[in-house]
Every structure is written in structure tokens, then in C-alpha cells.
Amino acid sequence: MFALLKPGEKRPLASLDRSLIAGLSVFEGIAAADLDRIVGQARSIRIAKDQPVFEQEQEAHSFFLLLDGHVRVVKSTPDGHEVTVRYISPGELMGIASALGLTTYPANAIAAVDCVALAWPSRLWPAFAASFPSFSSNIYKTVGSRLQDAHARVIEMSTEQVEQRVAHALLKLIKQSGRKTEEGILIDFPISRQDVAEMTGTTLHTVSRLLSAWEDQELVKSGRQRIVVVEPHRLLVIAEGRATKS
Amino acid sequence: MFALLKPGEKRPLASLDRSLIAGLSVFEGIAAADLDRIVGQARSIRIAKDQPVFEQEQEAHSFFLLLDGHVRVVKSTPDGHEVTVRYISPGELMGIASALGLTTYPANAIAAVDCVALAWPSRLWPAFAASFPSFSSNIYKTVGSRLQDAHARVIEMSTEQVEQRVAHALLKLIKQSGRKTEEGILIDFPISRQDVAEMTGTTLHTVSRLLSAWEDQELVKSGRQRIVVVEPHRLLVIAEGRATKS
DNA sequence: GATGGAATTTGCCTCAGCGCAAACAAGACG
DNA sequence: CGTCTTGTTTGCGCTGAGGCAAATTCCATC
Structure with a gap:
């Protein structure tokens, strides 16, 4: 499912640079020890250009943090139209369906270029939310700003x-x-x-x-x-x- | 700020019918004692037709549960356009900016008819989220479905x-x-x-x-x-x- | 029941932007 | 280096839907 990058890429895989990750806004206000416990449960994945990170209707097994690359999130309609919901940049979350009570992904996510991401199994989410309140609060802030974005988009389309x-x-x-x-x-x-x-x-x-x-x-x-x-x-x-x- | 209903209305104010409220999906999976503790901290308000429940840009002092009536949520653009985001029906939440890390309301909410609602001070939210995980999880489900709605709306507008x-x-x-x-x-x-x-x-x-x-x-x-x-x-x-x- | 304001209806005109179609350019690949 | 695929450009005609304006109807209120 996850194709490899071209050889010669010099990105971190096994040994993640925690100090870099710690600076991301998703992890703001989280103690170093907690951060380790969170990141320690992620696996690091690579997605080759044009490959899916996850797919619409698929069971939402994981949620992701994009470390490097760009991902296009697209919704397909039954009648064949495609609407791009957003582009994900490094440091952003994607596939956080589980935090919203969804069991399947609501859209397709396609790597626009070769990407590196962290992936957590969705089943960890309830425990994370309970144990690391600032983590979950940060994630919900993300959700909030995406809701804002979506509304802004509706307004743009209308006016x-x-x-x-x-x-x-x-x-x-x-x-x-x-x-x-x-x-x-x-x-x-x-x-x-x-x-x-x-x-x-x-x-x-x-x-x-x-x-x-x-x-x-x-x-x-x-x-x-x-x-x-x-x-x-x-x-x-x-x-x-x-x-x-x- | 909250105008009164016309006299002769027969809706509950001080004595809320808990059994009715308990059936709402926001309170699904919450123990009766917890429900009492949550509802006990709300005040019940009435909003007369065409009066605002809350206003865009205003400080988000409270979040609400509509018990009776219908509320129109509208965003105003700088150049004078108005876009209706959604209508709120009885049993639905509104003004949940605080759960998303916002400090001001992102839209205007206007009573389409005379309304009755419960109002909680926003500052209670963090404590609620910590003490009543199913309550917060239910609320985030609501947020999730609103995000879905907004995306569906973008797709409709596009296609x-x-x-x-x-x-x-x-x-x-x-x-x-x-x-x-x-x-x-x-x-x-x-x-x-x-x-x-x-x-x-x-x-x-x-x-x-x-x-x-x-x-x-x-x-x-x-x-x-x-x-x-x-x-x-x-x-x-x-x-x-x-x-x-x- | 007269008056005034708000909501609605409708005709006419205009045009932004889509559909179609064909030509063209730039990489990719053998 | 030629070929093929994929992305891009552009011309032309058409039409869905908005803008403007005027008439009309419905209510609320006095």
C-alpha cells in the first residue's frame, strides 16, 4: 500500500528528529515525556507521488501527521465530479476522522509529491484524548479552523x-x-x-x-x-x- | 439582551423536564447523575423572534442547546452579503465556538421564531470535557457532522x-x-x-x-x-x- | 377598512463562464 | 531522437442565472 521513495532520499525514518517535531503546533503545550509517549506509538511511513494516503469510504484505520511533502484531499461525487477539499502541508494532521466519530475516511488523500508522515492507529485516539488533554485540545483547534475554512469556502462560492x-x-x-x-x-x-x-x-x-x-x-x-x-x-x-x- | 416571549406561553423555564432532555443525542451515554450535574449548571433562556442568540465577532461567553424553536445561523461578509450557514432545530447545539478554541462567535444566530434554550458559560467547557468524556465526545461528533455538512455544501456549490x-x-x-x-x-x-x-x-x-x-x-x-x-x-x-x- | 411596509412575482436584458472542439507544447519513455 | 501521453491554450457559440425595474399581493397596525 505505501510505496517507497526513490532511493537516495535523505529523510529521517526510524530515527525521528523529536526536536523538530516538538515545535509543531499540534504538540504545543505537551510535556516532553508525553510527546515521547505519543510519538513512540506512531509509525513512520513514506508515500510515493500520486499514491493514496487513504481513500474515501475506506475504514479509518489510522490518522496521520504529515512531516514532509504535500497531500491533496479530494472528494469524489457519485456523478464523477472531483472537489479538492484542501492541501495538507508539512506539520498538518490528516485523516482525523476518528476524532470526529467517523469510522470511514470522508475523502481521498493523494500525495502530490513523495511524502513522509507519522501514522497512529485510530484505536489509540480515545486513550490519547483521555491521557493528553492538550493534544486533543490542539487537534480540536485544528478541526475548528477547518470548519471555519469550509464555511469561508461556502461564502466564497456564494458571493x-x-x-x-x-x-x-x-x-x-x-x-x-x-x-x-x-x-x-x-x-x-x-x-x-x-x-x-x-x-x-x-x-x-x-x-x-x-x-x-x-x-x-x-x-x-x-x-x-x-x-x-x-x-x-x-x-x-x-x-x-x-x-x-x- | 434576551427578550421575553409573549405572555401566555406554556414552556418550562425553571423546572426543566429532565426526562425529555435525557433523550437528546448530545446526552447519549451519560449517567443520570452526570446529566444532572451538567444541566444544573445551565440557565434557561428565552429568545424572542428575530432577536439574536449571539452575534458574530462577539466574545463567545456561552454555548447553547436549543430546546424549542428554530435558529438561523448567518455569516455576514464585509461587503454586505449574508450567507446562511445552517438552521438549528430543537435538540441541537449552537455557539460551541469554545470547544473549537475560538474566543468569539464566528456567525450571527437569529431566532426564526420564539425560542427556548439552555445556556452554559463557555468557561465551564474545559471542566466538562475533562469530567464527562461522553459529553465531549458527543459534541465533537456534532462538530464532525457539521464539518461534513460544510464540505457537502462546498461540493453542491461546485457541481x-x-x-x-x-x-x-x-x-x-x-x-x-x-x-x-x-x-x-x-x-x-x-x-x-x-x-x-x-x-x-x-x-x-x-x-x-x-x-x-x-x-x-x-x-x-x-x-x-x-x-x-x-x-x-x-x-x-x-x-x-x-x-x-x- | 384604510394605509404603509414588506414580501413576492415577473418581464426584459445582459453577460460571465461553460461546453465543445481543435490545435499546440512539453516532458516521458523507449 | 522520434513518438506518445498528458497538460495547456484558445476560438466560438450558447445559456443559466443575475441585475434592474415595476407591478402586485399580503399583513400588520392603527
């Missing part, structure tokens, strides 16, 4: 035009996973027009047209599965709907 | 046409708050075209046109702030997009 939504999506992506380059801020994983369309409720054609237009205005530079935001500020103007339609 | 979304909204409403009458299933509180528009991300004009068309087909009967679904099954056909556009 904004496609152009604004796509602009917002790019801004979110560079905020979450942007890497400065000399050209501008690069979205640090392969992302296609189709992917952006699935995030914003539109079509790859419309996204392509928008990116082309923005490219002409030197707002972004983009290529195959690659988007660089050159002028975040002007993009924000569009996102907020204060753009001067010239 | 369905307005007609389907409005049909879905009516079906959800009759499921949640439908009352059988000889005409059909009545949505049991005043709801305007505008309200439906705010639930579905469209305009009152479009909702009005749709309801008129459905009225002609004898699918629904509607009037001023009043909607009766006559043929839920045919409405479901529309909602699923299997309608024969005649």
Missing part, C-alpha cells in the same frame, strides 16, 4: 466570481506552500490547471484563460504544473474584487 | 446548478423541520425567498421563479414566508439532476 475565487486560491496556496524564487513566489508542488479548477469550482479552461490573462499582465508566471505568483499584491486586489476591469 | 441546490435545500429543511399537513410537508417556521437564496448562494428572484415554476407543476405550495413541499419525491428527482427538463 464571489470565478476570477476572485481563483485569485484567492492562489493566494492561499502561496501562503501555505509558497517558496520565494527570483521570479516571484512559487507554489512548491506540481499543480495543474485542473487542480486549481477543482479547488475553485470551475473548469480547467476557465483557469487556463485566467492564468493566461494574468500572465499577460505579468501578475503570474506559469507553466506545466507550475505556478509562480509575481505580484501577490495585485492578485489580492483582484481577489477582493477591487480590480479595475480594463 | 450543481441553482435548481438542484434549491431543491436540496428544501429537502434538507423538510427533513430537519418538516411537519406533515394535509397539503404536504410544511417547513415549520417562517422562511422567505430571500432566506432560501442565502442558503443556496443565489438571489431571491431566482428562488421566486423556481418556486413559481414548481407551484405550477404542483410540486410545492408556497406563500408568504411559507413553503409546503407537496411531492418530495419529484423534488428529489430534481435535486439529483435526473429531471426531464420539459
Whole structure:
């Protein structure tokens, strides 16, 4: 199920760097000893690019903490549509269905690049919640902010035009996973027009047209599965709907 | 802040009917003694029609359990749009910001009719979570299902046409708050075209046109702030997009 | 029962964005 | 180095649904 990374990768597997992990917001306020007890029960896994971390409807056997890479969480509808729920960045949790009383995963999670994650068996959750209150409280904060995000998304879909939504999506992506380059801020994983369309409720054609237009205005530079935001500020103007339609 | 009901209302205030409350899913699996300890710390409040239960951005001083009535939860955007997040029915929680680590309410809650609710001070939450694990677990189940709902909503907005979304909204409403009458299933509180528009991300004009068309087909009967679904099954056909556009 | 305000209906016009289709470019792979 | 797959671009036409505006109906209230 979990394919291996290409050989030559230099990421930690057996010997996890606890000091790095301890800095993550999920573990905020947790004593070192407790942290060890929590992390000690996880196994470390690798997921190759384009492989699933977990799948919709599948029994939720584990929950995960992404250490390295990027994961796309997608919901598939019965009639064949795909809607991207969110992208997971390093340090974020995923597959926390069990904390919400679900027994199956509500979405598919696909590695956008080769990934490393910690995995805990879901059955440990009740014990964790009881023994490490700050851990569970941190996790519920995550859930809370995802609920907020989802509502914000509903509001965007209800009140904004496609152009604004796509602009917002790019801004979110560079905020979450942007890497400065000399050209501008690069979205640090392969992302296609189709992917952006699935995030914003539109079509790859419309996204392509928008990116082309923005490219002409030197707002972004983009290529195959690659988007660089050159002028975040002007993009924000569009996102907020204060753009001067010239 | 909390206006009174009209005189002559016969609802319980001081003497709460515990046996009724005990049946609610929020309290599932909780010992009678614990239930008493939880409910004992709540105060019972009344909210008059059109009055706020709590308001967006306000400090989240309390969380609530609706006992009677219907509450509309609405988010306002900076640019004046209003998006209805959900309707709360009797037995449901609202204002549970504190359980998610928020200090302010993320939305406005307005009584759609005169309401009765229990209110707990938010500061009790950590103690409740620690002392009554099934209570907190039930609450997080609620949160989980709301997260699911929100995602479902995003998917609807991304993949369905307005007609389907409005049909879905009516079906959800009759499921949640439908009352059988000889005409059909009545949505049991005043709801305007505008309200439906705010639930579905469209305009009152479009909702009005749709309801008129459905009225002609004898699918629904509607009037001023009043909607009766006559043929839920045919409405479901529309909602699923299997309608024969005649 | 007259008045005023709120909710609803409807016609007409416009356009953002989708669907379709075809061409094109860039890697991947042998 | 040619070939093939996958992602991208772009033109064209169409239409679902919103915007605007005016008329109408229903209630609440005095």
C-alpha cells in the first residue's frame, strides 16, 4: 500500500528528529515525556507521488501527521465530479476522522509529491484524548479552523466570481506552500490547471484563460504544473474584487 | 439582551423536564447523575423572534442547546452579503465556538421564531470535557457532522446548478423541520425567498421563479414566508439532476 | 377598512463562464 | 531522437442565472 521513495532520499525514518517535531503546533503545550509517549506509538511511513494516503469510504484505520511533502484531499461525487477539499502541508494532521466519530475516511488523500508522515492507529485516539488533554485540545483547534475554512469556502462560492475565487486560491496556496524564487513566489508542488479548477469550482479552461490573462499582465508566471505568483499584491486586489476591469 | 416571549406561553423555564432532555443525542451515554450535574449548571433562556442568540465577532461567553424553536445561523461578509450557514432545530447545539478554541462567535444566530434554550458559560467547557468524556465526545461528533455538512455544501456549490441546490435545500429543511399537513410537508417556521437564496448562494428572484415554476407543476405550495413541499419525491428527482427538463 | 411596509412575482436584458472542439507544447519513455 | 501521453491554450457559440425595474399581493397596525 505505501510505496517507497526513490532511493537516495535523505529523510529521517526510524530515527525521528523529536526536536523538530516538538515545535509543531499540534504538540504545543505537551510535556516532553508525553510527546515521547505519543510519538513512540506512531509509525513512520513514506508515500510515493500520486499514491493514496487513504481513500474515501475506506475504514479509518489510522490518522496521520504529515512531516514532509504535500497531500491533496479530494472528494469524489457519485456523478464523477472531483472537489479538492484542501492541501495538507508539512506539520498538518490528516485523516482525523476518528476524532470526529467517523469510522470511514470522508475523502481521498493523494500525495502530490513523495511524502513522509507519522501514522497512529485510530484505536489509540480515545486513550490519547483521555491521557493528553492538550493534544486533543490542539487537534480540536485544528478541526475548528477547518470548519471555519469550509464555511469561508461556502461564502466564497456564494458571493464571489470565478476570477476572485481563483485569485484567492492562489493566494492561499502561496501562503501555505509558497517558496520565494527570483521570479516571484512559487507554489512548491506540481499543480495543474485542473487542480486549481477543482479547488475553485470551475473548469480547467476557465483557469487556463485566467492564468493566461494574468500572465499577460505579468501578475503570474506559469507553466506545466507550475505556478509562480509575481505580484501577490495585485492578485489580492483582484481577489477582493477591487480590480479595475480594463 | 434576551427578550421575553409573549405572555401566555406554556414552556418550562425553571423546572426543566429532565426526562425529555435525557433523550437528546448530545446526552447519549451519560449517567443520570452526570446529566444532572451538567444541566444544573445551565440557565434557561428565552429568545424572542428575530432577536439574536449571539452575534458574530462577539466574545463567545456561552454555548447553547436549543430546546424549542428554530435558529438561523448567518455569516455576514464585509461587503454586505449574508450567507446562511445552517438552521438549528430543537435538540441541537449552537455557539460551541469554545470547544473549537475560538474566543468569539464566528456567525450571527437569529431566532426564526420564539425560542427556548439552555445556556452554559463557555468557561465551564474545559471542566466538562475533562469530567464527562461522553459529553465531549458527543459534541465533537456534532462538530464532525457539521464539518461534513460544510464540505457537502462546498461540493453542491461546485457541481450543481441553482435548481438542484434549491431543491436540496428544501429537502434538507423538510427533513430537519418538516411537519406533515394535509397539503404536504410544511417547513415549520417562517422562511422567505430571500432566506432560501442565502442558503443556496443565489438571489431571491431566482428562488421566486423556481418556486413559481414548481407551484405550477404542483410540486410545492408556497406563500408568504411559507413553503409546503407537496411531492418530495419529484423534488428529489430534481435535486439529483435526473429531471426531464420539459 | 384604510394605509404603509414588506414580501413576492415577473418581464426584459445582459453577460460571465461553460461546453465543445481543435490545435499546440512539453516532458516521458523507449 | 522520434513518438506518445498528458497538460495547456484558445476560438466560438450558447445559456443559466443575475441585475434592474415595476407591478402586485399580503399583513400588520392603527
